[in-house]
Amino acid sequence: MNCWKKINQILYTTFFFFQCYPNYIRTKRFYRSKRGIGKSLGKDSEKKILYISWGRIGDAILSTSVLKYFKPVFEDCKIVFIGRGEVKSIAGPYIDRFIEFDPGKWGRDINYRYDFFEQVFDSYTYIIGDIHLFYGGVFYFSDLMEILPADKKFYYHGYFTGKELVPFKHCPSGVIEIPSCKKNPEDVGSLHTLNDNVFYFQEILRNIFGNQFSEKVIKDRNPCLETGELNNNPDYIDNKFGIKQKSYIACQPVSNNSKKDYPLEKWRKIIASFPQETFVVLGGGKECGRLKKLEMDNVVNLCGKTMMNDVISIVLNSKFYAGLDSGLTHIAVNTGKKTLCVAQSSNYGFFFPYPDFAHRDNLKVIHAKDYKTYMNSFMVSPVEPLFLSKLRGSKDVREIDYRIIVDAIHDWL
Numbered sequence: 213m214n215c216w217k218k219i220n221q222i223l224y225t226t227f228f229f230f231q232c233y234p235n236y237i238r239t240k241r242f243y244r245s246k247r248g249i250g251k252s253l254g255k256d257s258e259k260k261i262l263y264i265s266w267g268r269i270g271d272a273i274l275s276t277s278v279l280k281y282f283k284p285v286f287e288d289c290k291i292v293f294i295g296r297g298e299v300k301s302i303a304g305p306y307i308d309r310f311i312e313f314d315p316g317k318w319g320r321d322i323n324y325r326y327d328f329f330e331q332v333f334d335s336y337t338y339i340i341g342d343i344h345l346f347y348g349g350v351f352y353f354s355d356l357m358e359i360l361p362a363d364k365k366f367y368y369h370g371y372f373t374g375k376e377l378v379p380f381k382h383c384p385s386g387v388i389e390i391p392s393c394k395k396n397p398e399d400v401g402s403l404h405t406l407n408d409n410v411f412y413f414q415e416i417l418r419n420i421f422g423n424q425f426s427e428k429v430i431k432d433r434n435p436c437l438e439t440g441e442l443n444n445n446p447d448y449i450d451n452k453f454g455i456k457q458k459s460y461i462a463c464q465p466v467s468n469n470s471k472k473d474y475p476l477e478k479w480r481k482i483i484a485s486f487p488q489e490t491f492v493v494l495g496g497g498k499e500c501g502r503l504k505k506l507e508m509d510n511v512v513n514l515c516g517k518t519m520m521n522d523v524i525s526i527v528l529n530s531k532f533y534a535g536l537d538s539g540l541t542h543i544a545v546n547t548g549k550k551t552l553c554v555a556q557s558s559n560y561g562f563f564f565p566y567p568d569f570a571h572r573d574n575l576k577v578i579h580a581k582d583y584k585t586y587m588n589s590f591m592v593s594p595v596e597p598l599f600l601s602k603l604r605g606s607k608d609v610r611e612i613d614y615r616i617i618v619d620a621i622h623d624w625l
Contacts, residue, residue: 217594224591224598225379235319236351236382242325243355249333259288259337262360265295265303266342266349269539270563272299273546275342276435277406278413279306285417285429289337294353298539301520305438315352329356336362340416341387343408346370347378354384364388366416371408371562376590390415397588401568403561406433434570437546439524446529452522453492453514457529460490461621462544464535465506466499472536473605474554476505478614483508485618489625492530494523494540532624534617537564545575550624552576554617557583557608558590578616580608 261282265272272295282291283306293307300310311331317324339362345353346369357365367387370378383389393411396402410433417429446457465479483491483506490510493503497516506513518526524543527533533544534552537559545551545566555564557580565577580586585594586608593601595608604610 214594216596217589217592220592220594220598221375221379225375227598228379232348232351235315236354238319239352240355242322242329243359246329246359249359258290259286260290260292260334261286262332262334262336262339262362263291263293263307264339264341264345264349264353264357265293265299266347266353267299267344268296269298269302270542271342271344271405271539272302273435273437273539273542274405274563275409276302276306276437277433278409278430279303280436281413281429282306286338292332292334292336294332298520302437313352318352332356332360334360336360337364338362338416338420339365339387341365341367341384343368343371343405343412346381350382350384354382357384358386364420366390366412366419368392368408368412371405372559372588372590374588374590376588376592388419400561400565404567404570405562406435406567406570435542435546437524437543439528439547445525449522449525449529453512453517453526455490455492455512455526455529458531460492460512460530461486462492462494462527462530462533464494464533464538464540466495466502467536467538468496468498469538470603471601471606472538472556472609474536474612475605475610476502478610478612478617479506480508481614482617482621483511486510486621486625489531492526494518494526494535534621545572548574550574550576552578552617552620552624554609554612555579556606557586558588558593558606560587576620578612578620580612583608 267275291307292309293303294311294313295303297312303310313328339357339360341353341357365387367384368390369392373392390412393408410430414430417425449455465476466473487510490512492512493506493515495515500515503513503515523540524547527544527549528547532550535541537553537555541551541553551574553564553575555577560579560583566572566575
């Protein structure tokens with residue numbers, strides 16, 4: 213292990229501890245008085261599955277590769293989904309009830325904790341924690357999984373088991389632990405979390421129904437993003453935002469994870485290379501301040517001004533989409549729109565590029581030439597201090613020549 217990786221591992225482990233441990237203690241204290249309360253519920257005549265999602269937009273989209281099979285397989289069960297508010301419209305077509313979980317509110321508002329518990333308190337046939345729960349979410353949901361009564365409860369060890377992502381682990385008691393699927397570092401396609409979603413679901417089905425059933429169910433391992441009539445209506449974005457169909461390039465220059473960002477100075481050069489093209493910038497409200505550097509004549513900044521349906525509609529009606537390793541890029545590629553992704557190398561293969569079986573020929577991924585130097589380093593950079601990656605973006609991303617991206621855009625225009 214090189215010098216920077218050793219130092220960064222210590223720093224990240226300390227950060228992870230102080231980020232997760234207070235939530236764990238806070239949550240454990242809250243649920244302490246509720247131990248044994250599940251016994252009062254008894255057996256409910258209505259069958260229900262509780263699916264606990266910790267992932268964000270991109271993770272939720274990838275999880276639809278198996279969520280779309282829940283109702284056909286568990287046809288007599290009601291699907292109850294816990295997740296962040298941002299994923300509601302993505303999970304909506306495949307579930308019966310959505311319960312929003314806000315980690316920030318949980319941490320600071322005792323009344324929110326009581327309201328949330330009241331919504332979720334019930335008996336279930338099965339409780340399933342998603343493949344992302346191991347990465348921080350288990351410290352919020354471990355006690356809940358233990359308290360709520362269910363015939364079977366399932367927990368996945370994670371899509372990556374190294375300390376570079378999760379320095380220390382925790383597993384709820386009373387669950388059926390599903391080990392991580394096998395991955396081959398030499399086979400990038402085997403790393404993708406689509407493999408984890410499918411493997412985990414098959415293991416759950418195998419545990420419930422037996423081998424023969426589980427192998428027949430999943431015929432299509434691809435994500436499925438539902439787009440409604442509104443999203444495909446070009447008049448909608450024209451009336452709401454004043455942008456015409458196929459008259460612009462949709463893009464996301466920065467994200468809520470600055471480590472993934474490509475330098476704004478280079479985005480300016482990219483945009484300046486196409487003075488006749490309009491770039492519609494998407495993103496959350498938190499990114500608005502940083503995007504002042506992109507105030508240019510051919511830029512329309514819609515950061516913080518769109519809902520999920522707006523974003524899908526804007527992407528669908530664009531010439532194509534260019535962005536980062538982010539949820540919006542997963543939206544774009546799964547609408548079938550031509551998508552350019554400037555990807556970090558630390559988790560290369562786990563989210564981008566997509567594996568061959570997904571047949572996402574509309575996706576073009578640009579990454580560092582020496583990406584293998586960074587692979588599987590996740591949060592622990594092997595080449596520079598963590599704070600520098602956080603402030604300026606990961607070194608492998610920020611050193612990508614902007615002219616490569618310009619050439620890729622030229623190819624699609």
